[in-house]
Every structure is written in C-alpha cells, then in structure tokens.
Amino acid sequence: MxxxxxxxxxxxxxxxxxxxxxxxxxxxxxxxxxxxxxxxxxxxxxxxxxxxxxxxxxxxxxxxxxxxxxxxxxxxxxxxxxGRGFDINNPVLIVAGGVGAAPLAPLAEAAHGMGYDVLTLLGARTRDELLFQRRFEDAGEVMVATDDGSAGFHGRVTDLLDRGVVDRCIHSCGPEPMMYALLSMLDEQQRGNAQFSLHRYIKCGLGICGACCIDPSGACACVDGPVFYGSELAGSEFGRYRRGADGVRIRV
Ligand SMILES: Cc1cc2nc3c(=O)[nH]c(=O)nc-3n(C[C@H](O)[C@H](O)[C@H](O)COP(=O)(O)OP(=O)(O)OC[C@H]3O[C@@H](n4cnc5c(N)ncnc54)[C@H](O)[C@@H]3O)c2cc1C
Ligand code: FES
The missing domain is CATH 2.40.30.10 (Translation factors)
Structure with missing residues (x-):
C-alpha cells in the first residue's frame, strides 16, 4: 500500500x-x-x-x-x-499509562456513545503528563494515579485496582511492565476478558517481514494485534522481552 x-x-x-x-x-x-x-x-x-x-x-x-x-x-x-483494534465490551474498564492513553480516548468516547458504563484508571508520572483526562471524564468516571503524587493517588495506576473493578472488561495500553503487572493480577477467566495493546517493532505492518513476531506463537503484532486478549499473552514473551530493529531481544 x-x-x-x-x-x-x-x-x-x-x-x-x-x-x-x-x-x-x-x-x-x-x-x-x-x-x-x-x-x-x-x-x-x-x-x-x-x-x-x-x-x-x-x-x-x-x-x-x-x-x-x-x-x-x-x-x-x-x-x-x-491491525486488530479493541473489542469494546461492557462494562468498560480502561487502564491507561502515559501515552498509552492515545488509543484509549477514542475507545472511551465510542463506548460512551454506545451507552456503555465507562470507568477509566489514568496514570502518568506527574499531573502535567496526564493525557486526555478531559476526554475520559466526558465519557465516564475517572480515577487518577501519579508516580509523584502531584494528582490523584500517589502510586501506580495498577494500585487503583480492586477485585470489583478487575471483574469489568479491561482495555489497557501503556508501559509493558504496567500491563504485565495488570495481567498478573487476573485469573484465567478474567484474562479472557482483558485486552492489551502491545508495542512491538513494526516494519512492514503487513505480516510479511517477521519483525514483530511474538514468541512462542509467532503471532504478528502488526496484523494479529496490536491488541491481544490476556489469554493469548499468558506464557508468551509479554512482560519479559521484545525485539529491537535488528531482531535482537531487549528486556522490557
Ligand atoms: C501499534 C503501535 C502503536 C503505537 N502508538 C504510539 C502512539 O500513539 N504514540 C506514541 O508516541 N508512540 C506510539 N508507538 C511507539 C512509537 O512507534 C515509537 O515510539 C517510535 O517508533 C519511536 O521511534 P523513534 O525513531 O522516535 O525512536 P527510536 O530511537 O528509534 O526508538 C525509541 C523506542 O521506540 C522503539 N521503536 C522504534 N521504531 C519502532 C517501530 N518502527 N515500531 C515499534 N517500535 C519502535 C524502539 O525499539 C525504542 O524502544 C506505537 C507503537 C506501536 C507498535
Ligand atoms: S512488522 Fe512485518 S510482520 Fe509485522
């Protein structure tokens, strides 16, 4: 193309x-x-x-x-x-970290437009780095966490999760350690209900070059993702390593 x-x-x-x-x-x-x-x-x-x-x-x-x-x-x-975007499943829980809020703000708006119940957990390093807070607030309830405590809860966005919230349908994008911590909190059934948007090195975007293949399934993040269900990621390279421009493993 x-x-x-x-x-x-x-x-x-x-x-x-x-x-x-x-x-x-x-x-x-x-x-x-x-x-x-x-x-x-x-x-x-x-x-x-x-x-x-x-x-x-x-x-x-x-x-x-x-x-x-x-x-x-x-x-x-x-x-x-x-690529494969998010399935929008109700009731919606959005877990966004940093620039990971970019694909999730239009999701919140679409879900709100469908009459869905939207709760967003929005995390950033500082108050100034909170991205699209207003867009999320216009779509539903928002809980904020900052690493330095300058707004909302002082700590990680995953610290805002409690059991009741985890039982919603999770839609997440952010730093991989954040998403991996979230996946690790879920049982098998909850993993089947949780979606994560992966950042992998993408060259062709067409499923041809193999740059973005995920171990061990070989799924291509560019066409089979970038959004995957937690059940597809459990036991994979997710949260452990990814590959750089030269194909060599990099710890996440
Ligand atoms: C599906 C997807 C959606 C993304 N959406 C956003 C977004 O909305 N906003 C945003 O700021 N960033 C987004 N990114 C990340 C963004 O693509 C990288 O930050 C960017 O490619 C870095 O390029 P660079 O030359 O500035 O930095 P570099 O110095 O080349 O790299 C900085 C970091 O970005 C990674 N990177 C570099 N090139 C690529 C590539 N072609 N594919 C994937 N990772 C790469 C490197 O491995 C390194 O970790 C997305 C990545 C993916 C895979
Ligand atoms: S980027 Fe080429 S196969 Fe995914």
Missing part, C-alpha cells in the same frame, strides 16, 4: 512531552488500530489513531523528534489503518 499524503492542519501541545498532530485525512478506524507514519527522509513509525484524523506522539528518538518539528502545512505519508 502506497502512503497517502497527509497535510498537518493543527499541532496541539497535550503535555510537556506529548503532542497531537491533526491532519487533513479522515480515516475510518477501530480504537487500537494504528497507522504507519512516514516522515520523509527519516523513518516510518507506527502510531495509534487518537481520533479519525489525529495521532498523538511522545518524543523518544529520531522519528518522533522529526514529527515534533512538523508544523501546520507540512506533510507526512500515512499507510493504514492497520
């Missing part, structure tokens, strides 16, 4: 380290699906859609720094949307 040309029409500072880029393409998507964003002359990287015409980016390296340089009028190439 050739990338479609997209012109940036707005740039929004969401937090000190996260910006949203609104483009002039409107895409039909399921929350959790991603696009491949081609920053000409730099790299092509996967980004979740945070709205039908928007990506929300945390600056971590070369490609994301190049995206941060973009201004209204600049262009990128967009392929997708790709």
């Amino acid at each position: 050739k990338p479609a040309n997209a012109t940036i029409i707005d740039v929004i500072d969401e937090t000190p380290s996260v910006r949203s880029f609104v483009f002039d393409l409107s895409l039909e998507f399921t929350p959790g699906q991603y696009v491949m964003v081609w920053v000409r002359g730099v790299d092509e990287v996967p980004m979740s859609l945070s709205d039908h015409n928007m990506i929300t980016v945390q600056q971590v390296g070369d490609a994301t720094s190049a995206i941060f340089e973009l201004a209204p009028g600049d262009t990128v190439g967009i392929r997708g949307p790709y």
Whole structure:
C-alpha cells in the first residue's frame, strides 16, 4: 500500500512531552488500530489513531523528534489503518499509562456513545503528563494515579485496582511492565476478558517481514494485534522481552 499524503492542519501541545498532530485525512478506524507514519527522509513509525484524523506522539528518538518539528502545512505519508483494534465490551474498564492513553480516548468516547458504563484508571508520572483526562471524564468516571503524587493517588495506576473493578472488561495500553503487572493480577477467566495493546517493532505492518513476531506463537503484532486478549499473552514473551530493529531481544 502506497502512503497517502497527509497535510498537518493543527499541532496541539497535550503535555510537556506529548503532542497531537491533526491532519487533513479522515480515516475510518477501530480504537487500537494504528497507522504507519512516514516522515520523509527519516523513518516510518507506527502510531495509534487518537481520533479519525489525529495521532498523538511522545518524543523518544529520531522519528518522533522529526514529527515534533512538523508544523501546520507540512506533510507526512500515512499507510493504514492497520491491525486488530479493541473489542469494546461492557462494562468498560480502561487502564491507561502515559501515552498509552492515545488509543484509549477514542475507545472511551465510542463506548460512551454506545451507552456503555465507562470507568477509566489514568496514570502518568506527574499531573502535567496526564493525557486526555478531559476526554475520559466526558465519557465516564475517572480515577487518577501519579508516580509523584502531584494528582490523584500517589502510586501506580495498577494500585487503583480492586477485585470489583478487575471483574469489568479491561482495555489497557501503556508501559509493558504496567500491563504485565495488570495481567498478573487476573485469573484465567478474567484474562479472557482483558485486552492489551502491545508495542512491538513494526516494519512492514503487513505480516510479511517477521519483525514483530511474538514468541512462542509467532503471532504478528502488526496484523494479529496490536491488541491481544490476556489469554493469548499468558506464557508468551509479554512482560519479559521484545525485539529491537535488528531482531535482537531487549528486556522490557
Ligand atoms: C501499534 C503501535 C502503536 C503505537 N502508538 C504510539 C502512539 O500513539 N504514540 C506514541 O508516541 N508512540 C506510539 N508507538 C511507539 C512509537 O512507534 C515509537 O515510539 C517510535 O517508533 C519511536 O521511534 P523513534 O525513531 O522516535 O525512536 P527510536 O530511537 O528509534 O526508538 C525509541 C523506542 O521506540 C522503539 N521503536 C522504534 N521504531 C519502532 C517501530 N518502527 N515500531 C515499534 N517500535 C519502535 C524502539 O525499539 C525504542 O524502544 C506505537 C507503537 C506501536 C507498535
Ligand atoms: S512488522 Fe512485518 S510482520 Fe509485522
């Protein structure tokens, strides 16, 4: 698939380290699906859609720094949307950490639009880094946790979970240690009800190159995911290691 040309029409500072880029393409998507964003002359990287015409980016390296340089009028190439998004199951529990809130804000809005009961546990390092808090509040109840205690509960977002909440249908995206801690709290039945969006190194996005294969099943995160049920991840590499650009294992 050739990338479609997209012109940036707005740039929004969401937090000190996260910006949203609104483009002039409107895409039909399921929350959790991603696009491949081609920053000409730099790299092509996967980004979740945070709205039908928007990506929300945390600056971590070369490609994301190049995206941060973009201004209204600049262009990128967009392929997708790709992959398996979230099934939206009621009652909804969203567990979001950091920039992992990007695919979950449109999920909260879609679930609210369907009349579902939405509870969000939103975590970040500090109050300033809480992403899309307002969007989640407009869709239902929100409980906040920050690592430094500057807003909400002082601690990890997974510390907000109690048994009653865990029995809801979990939809999660965030740092892998956070999601792994969450998976570890669930029994077999609850794992079958919980979905996690994985970040793996994605090159082709088409299930061809093998860069994103998950041990031991060989499922491709790019087409079989990035969203997987907990029952599919139990006993896999999830929470232990992933592979970098060269295919070598990296501890998560
Ligand atoms: C399905 C999916 C959805 C994502 N959605 C978002 C999002 O909404 N917002 C956001 O800020 N980030 C998102 N990411 C992560 C984002 O793709 C990486 O942060 C980005 O590729 C880093 O590129 P870089 O050149 O800036 O950094 P690098 O210095 O190249 O790498 C920094 C980190 O990103 C990883 N990375 C680099 N290239 C890729 C790649 N092609 N695929 C996967 N990981 C890579 C590296 O292994 C490393 O851990 C998503 C990743 C996936 C797989
Ligand atoms: S990125 Fe190529 S198979 Fe998944």
